Amino acid sequence: MPELPEVETVRRGLEKYVVGHVIECVELRTTKQFTGNPKDIEGATIIAARRFGKGLVIDLSNNFSLAIHIKLTGQLIYRDANIRNQKGRVEVPNTYTHVIFWLDDLGHSERVRHIEKDSPRMGEEYPSISKDPSITLCFTQDDKRGHSALFYNDIRQFGWIKVVPTDTIGELPFFKGLGPEFSLGQDSGHTRMTEKLFGEILSKSKTAIKPLLMDQAKMAGVGNIYANDSLYVARIDPKRPANSLSDAEVKALYNAVLQVLKKGLEEGGASELTFVNILGELGNYQNHSQIYGKNGEKCKRDQTIIQKITLGGRGTYFCPNCQK
DNA sequence: GACAATGTTACAGT
DNA sequence: CACTGTAACATTGT
Numbered sequence: 001m002p003e004l005p006e007v008e009t010v011r012r013g014l015e016k017y018v019v020g021h022v023i024e025c026v027e028l029r030t031t032k033q034f035t036g037n038p039k040d041i042e043g044a045t046i047i048a049a050r051r052f053g054k055g056l057v058i059d060l061s062n063n064f065s066l067a068i069h070i071k072l073t074g075q076l077i078y079r080d081a082n083i084r085n086q087k088g089r090v091e092v093p094n095t096y097t098h099v100i101f102w103l104d105d106l107g108h109s110e111r112v113r114h115i116e117k118d119s120p121r122m123g124e125e126y127p128s129i130s131k132d133p134s135i136t137l138c139f140t141q142d143d144k145r146g147h148s149a150l151f152y153n154d155i156r157q158f159g160w161i162k163v164v165p166t167d168t169i170g171e172l173p174f175f176k177g178l179g180p181e182f183s184l185g186q187d188s189g190h191t192r193m194t195e196k197l198f199g200e201i202l203s204k205s206k207t208a209i210k211p212l213l214m215d216q217a218k219m220a221g222v223g224n225i226y227a228n229d230s231l232y233v234a235r236i237d238p239k240r241p242a243n244s245l246s247d248a249e250v251k252a253l254y255n256a257v258l259q260v261l262k263k264g265l266e267e268g269g270a271s272e273l274t275f276v277n278i279l280g281e282l283g284n285y286q287n288h289s290q291i292y293g294k295n296g297e298k299c300k301r302d303q304t305i306i307q308k309i310t311l312g313g314r315g316t317y318f319c320p321n322c323q324k
Numbered sequence: 325g326a327c328a329a330t331g332t333t334a335c336a337g338t
Numbered sequence: 339c340a341c342t343g344t345a346a347c348a349t350t351g352t
Contacts, residue, residue: 073329174333
């Protein structure tokens with residue numbers, strides 16, 4: 001899930017389905033990916049979902065937020081209490097469900113009283129649930145049946161979820177280190193990339209253009225799929241030093257990046273690995289990718305065989321004939 | 325079994 | 339300091 005269009009797809013899903021709910025309790029089935037005190041968010045209402053580059057922030061009514069990065073295989077899936085699993089969607093919970101945010105729900109708005117009875121008071125240490133992942137924090141099986149929930153699944157367990165005060169989000173290393181990001185016009189407010197800024201960043205670096213496109217500290221949002229496709233659309237060799245691009249090439253590449261990100265978002269993201277939207281449904285960009293994953297196939301423009309190399313440690317696909 | 329997979333981070337080396 | 343390569347994180351699929 002990885003790149004801007006995928007994360008934005010999830011953000012929009014959060015906005016549509018999850019904002020407005022109260023987090024009744026947090027169930028940690030695996031604890032290594034979760035930091036902070038779950039008790040800081042239980043009882044709070046979800047008021048907004050923001051995205052910064054490939055990072056997500058879920059804001060709560062009590063001035064705490066959830067900072068989330070799903071890395072390669074994380075999934076955030078919302079399920080209504082009455083429509084838990086459906087054909088064509090990821091079933092939840094499953095083996096890879098590590099965190100469950102149990103939510104209030106229509107017809108089931110009564111809070112579970114024993115949550116409060118057993119919860120530590122402000123300032124008290126949270127019980128060492130981390131030692132025993134089998135402990136359900138606050139809901140009984142019966143409670144769960146009647147409640148909607150937000151599930152966090154992650155096969156590779158590279159992702160993270162952090163409970164932090166809302167005003168300290170910017171201090172987290174990931175968010176602090178983000179460069180200006182490509183904007184699709186309607187996303188939330190991180191510093192925006194402009195063509196001028198893009199040109200300046202490229203002119204200051206002699207590193208290969210593709211790794212630079214993917215360097216989140218220099219510019220946020222582009223990962224391997226969209227970097228490959230952008231360079232193909234702009235007909236630029238991924239190995240070119242960034243500062244060797246002409247003004248026309250810079251402009252073409254900037255527009256190509258915006259174009260492929262927009263297409264990715266329109267298609268609901270690329271489900272190359274495990275990516276699904278908030279409902280657990282696949283995206284469709286993988287069926288529209290320009291060159292990513294197509295080594296050995298023919299270039300659509302000139303029928304040259306597409307090559308795959310490694311650049312900056314990542315698989316890189318390009319047409320050796322029309323990408324100069 | 326070897327290798328690669330939408331990402332980030334830490335570290336060693338140039 | 340800037341940049342590069344590599345390993346690591348954990349698991350699956352080819």
